[in-house]
Amino acid sequence: TGTSRPQRMLKAVQKNATKGDPQSVISAIDYYCRHKEWAMNVGDDKGLILDSVLMEVNPSTVLELGTYCGYSTVRIARLMSPGSKLITVEFNPAFAEVARQIIAYAGLQDKVTLVEGSSGDLIPKMKERFGIKYFDFVFLDHWKDSYAPDTKLLEDCGLLKKGTVLLADNVICPGAPEYLKYVRNSPRYESRYYKSNLEYTKAEDGLEKSVFLG
Numbered sequence: 077t078g079t080s081r082p083q084r085m086l087k088a089v090q091k092n093a094t095k096g097d098p099q100s101v102i103s104a105i106d107y108y109c110r111h112k113e114w115a116m117n118v119g120d121d122k123g124l125i126l127d128s129v130l131m132e133v134n135p136s137t138v139l140e141l142g143t144y145c146g147y148s149t150v151r152i153a154r155l156m157s158p159g160s161k162l163i164t165v166e167f168n169p170a171f172a173e174v175a176r177q178i179i180a181y182a183g184l185q186d187k188v189t190l191v192e193g194s195s196g197d198l199i200p201k202m203k204e205r206f207g208i209k210y211f212d213f214v215f216l217d218h219w220k221d222s223y224a225p226d227t228k229l230l231e232d233c234g235l236l237k238k239g240t241v242l243l244a245d246n247v248i249c250p251g252a253p254e255y256l257k258y259v260r261n262s263p264r265y266e267s268r269y270y271k272s273n274l275e276y277t278k279a280e281d282g283l284e285k286s287v288f289l290g
């Protein structure tokens with residue numbers, strides 16, 4: 077067994093990006109995944125939508141579910157104001173290890189707390205462990221069938237406030253049908269779909285933005 081795909085991605089960052097320059101880390105990963113080896117980062121097309129929704133919200137507290145190698149963690153943290161905090165949850169220790177190094181290479185480790193474990197276990201501990209009252213912005217990019225149960229868990233744990241924005245990746249491909257049904261039919265959310273394409277491909281995918289109404 078040689079290196080893993082995440083390890084090869086990290087090597088590409090260390091080779092082609094400039095330490096402390098988040099944009100160069102993003103570009104190095106996008107180049108590698110478009111021309112060398114596909115990987116499940118939100119990518120550059122959907123990334124522009126993520127950037128614009130994030131800047132519109134200008135959140136003080138962010139939760140990311142599904143860190144993978146930290147590509148969207150870097151995309152989000154690079155746009156966050158001084159003093160704001162991003163908590164990112166990753167179940168897979170090998171992914172988490174690579175993500176820590178990519179986040180540090182971008183120089184964003186002070187804004188980011190990477191927590192290893194399952195979202196279902198960790199969400200109920202957010203208040204006590206990290207002193208979080210509410211999240212202003214949640215990026216869902218982990219297991220697609222966890223989107224709906226974890227959203228309900230965030231509501232039940234009082235972690236959403238009026239105006240909190242949920243942004244979900246992959247609602248078309250691989251798809252999150254149960255989640256779409258939930259946020260689009262619930263009177264507690266105002267939802268809209270941003271059409272785009274699956275990272276580094278021509279297939280359709282998109283992001284669903286859902287504002288919690290309280």
Ligand SMILES: O=C(NC/C=C/[C@H]1OC[C@H](O)[C@@H]1O)c1cc([N+](=O)[O-])cc(O)c1O
Nearest residue numbers: 116117142166167168217218219246249250
């Ligand atoms: O499964 C996807 N994401 C969930 C990731 C799941 C893994 O990362 C979180 C958890 O540790 C698990 O091991 C995914 C899959 C595709 N895809 O095209 O298959 C595209 C994407 O953007 C995706 O986020």
Ligand SMILES: [Mg+2]
Nearest residue numbers: 118217245246
């Ligand atoms: Mg995704």
